[in-house]
Amino acid sequence: MLDYDAEAARYDATRGGLPRAREAAGAVGRLLPASTRTLVDVACGTGFVTSEIGGVRAVGIDLAAGMLRIAAARLGGRVVRADARALPFADGSVDAVTMIWLVHLLDDPGPVLAEAVRVVRPGGVLVLTVNKNDGHFEMDSDLAASLARARPDRARHVEFDDFATVTGLLRGLELVGETTFSGVGQGVAPAQWRRWLAAGTIRWMRTMTADQAAELDRSLAALPHQEVARADPRYRLVAFGQPLRDRSHPTG
Template sequence: MIDYDGEAGGYDASRGGEARAAATAEAVEQLLPAETCALVDVACGTGIVTRRLSRPGRTILGVDRSQGMLALASGRLPHRVVRGDATRLPIKSGNVDAVLFIWLLHLLDGAAPVFAEGARVLRAGGVLVTTVDKEEGAFHAASDVAAMTAPMRRQHTTRATDHFERVVALGASLGLSMVGDTLFTGIGQGRTPRQWCEQIIAGRVPWSREASPAQIADLCRDLSSLPDQDVARPDPLYRLIALTC
């Protein structure tokens, strides 16, 4: 797991900064009902996306358990962020129009408790918006890295906590049905072959964590043999879906 307190200071810059935040917020807004007045962003991080969702007449609350992230978010959203756990939101039942899980589910061992909590705080007709298939976003476009990593990635995909079909089924079990989806680009997040090797060796790539040391060594050797070691491959294309109760 990433040390979010330790990485808070450089987190935004390492993940596309304001350009990525703008693309994310625009995509989220596409899935929100026009009458959304109360929104909670769960795992809001530094608040760089949350801030862009502010509208006249809309109340926003950012929730995160990382004090380092919240220190930055509070500057962007004064008095509108709170420290809390995604499985125990400090919100009354049936009290919000929209709940956001942006780049959260893929970090969890199981999404059921978080999803149940999101459903609990939604008003009737409210929407839950979440990213799905996060780790596959980097491979939407054909590339040498995509082709080389495909065999290892296939073993992980259907087991991922944020796998699209698993998320939709989980939502259905809680009375939530899918009502929309959209895509957005993770601007500035394309990685080079060298960066992929570094991330895999550091254990920060979920689809590689169950591989054996020998498999990891073989993959990194092959990635290191690719041309243009310091040229980023295509930026990720992320998927957002909206479910309603």
């Protein structure tokens, strides 16, 4: 995982800043039940997304002090430095937990998801991004076509935030909502993908044979405008909650 303390100073400028934060926060808002009042944004980072979620009292949690310092200023001090695997909240005490761009980073998402489920009240929701890296396949571009063609079938479910994996770990909860948001400013150039391929940055790429990797590298190298970023990806955001039949409170 990146050193997010070191990354903090450049994080907003390189992750789409306020426009991306608004897109993500708007998507969160579409998935929150109308009854939502309290929200914990786990891995809030610099708090940009957190601060743009309207109509709730939000608290930001993050492990990186550098990120959290920026978030504290944005959230009026409503931040806590804590590990997502040990949230400082009582069982069933919050209406919603959000995790934007966290689970794809975790070697073992199980404990983090279990902890989120623990603190959400009955009838509340857990809202999280899934299949983050797939956002780059679904765009209509020469680059997306090259990547989608190259990804071996067996690599489809290796990402830590794979929807099927997450669903399995959230047994007992069900999908109650789904939307997407634009990763404003997150479009990537072919040359950057070649650098990620060489460095083994992207997990599914590490599942390729040497021949498959060489073939993908050749196809990326053949694309025009090597340093020009292609269209922004769209990210998938899902909400999990109790099955309707088990709810003791309407979620609005």
